[in-house]
Amino acid sequence: xxxxxxxxxxxxxxxxxxxxxxxxxxxxxxxxxxxxxxxxxxxxxxxxxxxxxxxxxxxxxxxxxxxxxxxxxxxxxxxxxxxxxxxxxxxxxxxxxxxxxxxxxxxxxxxxxxxxxxxxxxxxxxxxxxxxxxxxxxxxxxxxxxxxxxxxxxxxxxxxxxxxxxxxxxxxxxxxxxxxxxxxxxxxxxxxxxxxxxxxxxxxxxxxxxxxxxxxxxxxxxxxxxxxxxxxxxxxxxxxxxxxxxxxxxxxxxxxxxxxxxxxxxxxxxxxxxxxxxxxxxxxxxxxx
Numbered sequence: 001x002x003x004x005x006x007x008x009x010x011x012x013x014x015x016x017x018x019x020x021x022x023x024x025x026x027x028x029x030x031x032x033x034x035x036x037x038x039x040x041x042x043x044x045x046x047x048x049x050x051x052x053x054x055x056x057x058x059x060x061x062x063x064x065x066x067x068x069x070x071x072x073x074x075x076x077x078x079x080x081x082x083x084x085x086x087x088x089x090x091x092x093x094x095x096x097x098x099x100x101x102x103x104x105x106x107x108x109x110x111x112x113x114x115x116x117x118x119x120x121x122x123x124x125x126x127x128x129x130x131x132x133x134x135x136x137x138x139x140x141x142x143x144x145x146x147x148x149x150x151x152x153x154x155x156x157x158x159x160x161x162x163x164x165x166x167x168x169x170x171x172x173x174x175x176x177x178x179x180x181x182x183x184x185x186x187x188x189x190x191x192x193x194x195x196x197x198x199x200x201x202x203x204x205x206x207x208x209x210x211x212x213x214x215x216x217x218x219x220x221x222x223x224x225x226x227x228x229x230x231x232x233x234x235x236x237x238x239x240x241x242x243x244x245x246x247x248x249x250x251x252x253x254x255x256x257x258x259x260x261x262x263x264x265x266x267x268x269x270x271x272x273x274x275x276x277x278x279x280x281x282x283x284x285x286x287x288x289x
Contacts, residue, residue, distance in 0.1 A: 001190045001191070001192060002189075002190070002191050002192070002222060003191075003192045003193075003194065040061075040122075040123070041062045041130070041258060041259050041260075042059055042060065042061060042062060042076075042121045042122070042130045042259045043059070043060040043061075043062055043103070043259055043260045043261040044057055044058070044059055044060075044119070044121060044130060044132055044256060044259060044260075044261035044262070044263055045057065045058045045060075045261050045262050045263075046058055046262070046263060047134070047245075047262075047263065047264040047265055047266060048080075048112045048117055048134060048136070048264075048265040048266070049112070049265065049266040049268075050111060050112055050113075050136065050265075050266065050267050050268040051242065051266060051268050052111070053109060053110070053111050054107055054108070054109050055080075055089075055091075055107060055108050055109075055110065055112070056094065056105055056106070056107045057078070057091070057105070057106055057107075057119070057263070058101065058103050058104070058105050058106075059073060059076065059078060059103050059104055059105075059106055059121055060102050060103030060261075061073060061103065062259070062260070073093075073103065073104050075123055075124075076121065076122070076123060077120075077121070077122060077123060077124060077129075078090075078091035078092075078106045078108075078119070078120070078121050079091065079119070079120050080108065080117050080118065080119045080120075081117065081118045081119075081120075082112075082113065082115055082116075082117055083115065083116045083117065083118055083133075084115035084116060085115070089108045089110050090108065091106040091107060091108040092106060092107065092108070093105070093106055093107075094106065094107045112136060112265065113136075114136050114138065114139065114267065115135070115136065116133060116134070116135040116136075117133065117134055117135075117136075117265070118131060118132070118133050119131070119132045119133075119263060120132075121259065128258045129258065130256065130257070130258050130259030131256070131257045131258060131259075132255060132256045132257075132259070132261070132263035133255040133263070134245050134247060134255070134263050134264050134265040135245060135246075135265070136245060136265045136266075136267040137163075137243040137244065137245055137246075137265075137267045138162070139241075139267075139269045139271065140160035140161055140162045140163045140205060140206075140241065140243075140269070140271070141160070141161040141162065141271075142158060142159070142160060142161075142239050142271045142273045143158070143159040143160075143161055143205075144156065144157075144158060144159075144273060144274075144275075144276060145157035145158070145159060145207070147276065147278070147279035148209075150282060151213075151282055152213045152283075152284075153213070154212050154213065154279045154282045154283050155209045155210060155211055155212065155279075156209070156210040156212060156275070156276065156279050156280075157207055157208070157209055157210075158207065158208060158209075158210055158239060158273075159202065159204070159205050159206070159207045160205045160206045160207075160239070160241060161204055161205040162204070162205055163205045163206040163241070163243065164201065164205070164206070165243075165244055165246075165248075165249050166197055166201075166206075167197060167199075167206065167241055167242055167243055167244075168197075168242035168243065168244055168266060169194060169195070169196060169197065169240075169242045170194075170195040170196065170197065170198060170199065170208055170239070170240065170241055170242075171192055171193055171194045171195050171239075171240035172192070172193050172195065172210065172215065172237060172238070172239060172240065173190060173191070173192050173237070173238040173239075173240055173270060174190065174191045174193065174215065174219065174234070174236075174237055175188035175189070175190050175234075175235040175236040175237070176188055176189060176191065176219055176232040176233060176234055176235060176285075177189075177232065177233040177235055177288075178223050178225065178230075178232060178233075179225070179230050179231065179232075179233075188235035188236065191218075191219050191222070192240065193215050193218060193219075195208060212279055212280055212282070212283030212284075212285075213283040213284055215283075216231075216232060216283055216284045216285060217284075219232055220232060227284075231284050231285060231286050232284075232285055232286070233285070233286045233287065233288060234275065234280060234285040234286070234287055234288075235288055236272065237272070237273060237275045238270050238271055238272045238273065239269075239270075239271040239273060240268070240269075240270055240271075241268070241269045241271060242266060242267070242268050243266070243267045243268075243269070244264070244265075244266055245264045245265040245266070245267070247262070247263065247264035247265075248264055
């Protein structure tokens with residue numbers, strides 16, 4: 001699969017940068033390293049992401065006073081449970097730990113699915129473990145609006161119904177056939193074209209514009225074809241939407257009990273939609289019979 005960027009990523013960092021900031025460096029809201037609680041307590045920094053196969057969080061021990069002995073994290077148990085299905089995962093300290101951080105990075109090999117996850121940090125003999133929850137954003141519905149412009153300048157507005165916050169990133173996944181290849185959708189080549197955080201909030205969701213002709217030209221160039229004379233056959237299109245859970249924009253939504261920190265999630269959805277033939281034909285595409 002080939003990837004192209006139509007616009008530069010603006011505003012919010014990508015998930016890789018988020019991972020470095022929140023897991024390695026800690027979240028932007030500072031964590032008080034001390035606690036008045038008589039029980040052993042922990043701080044958690046991290047998030048779940050559907051974009052990666054390995055999940056990571058940072059766990060830190062809280063102390064009662066500055067003079068208190070620092071307690072190691074040996075024997076600390078970290079587990080997560082998908083509350084909708086009951087499926088659980090065990091987390092282990094990462095084999096390679098970043099330099100100059102407090103606590104340890106724990107990791108687990110799985111890719112989250114929609115629903116609510118509960119993450120627990122504690123020892124087997126502890127009465128009160130840290131408990132954190134996050135719910136991955138639900139998949140929005142794609143709504144195609146009336147095309148604007150004409151010919152080479154035609155644009156198709158797409159609306160993600162129910163999506164209120166700025167997405168981490170948007171994109172389109174095209175399946176196309178080059179000229180002379182009419183073998184059907186199964187032989188189509190996939191191209192991901194990134195749209196960054198294009199668009200704006202509207203009354204019932206988030207709307208952005210598909211620049212039909214421009215995307216067509218990008219893919220033609222990848223085949224070494226002439227944008228003025230050649231045309232690709234469009235076999236399918238899907239919207240790629242990377243979305244943030246509410247904890248990123250609402251501090252009150254962070255759900256951590258018996259501890260401190262930050263825990264959130266990032267969802268990725270591939271949302272197929274049926275492109276309207278008239279604007280895409282004007283943009284230079286052909287269609288399968």
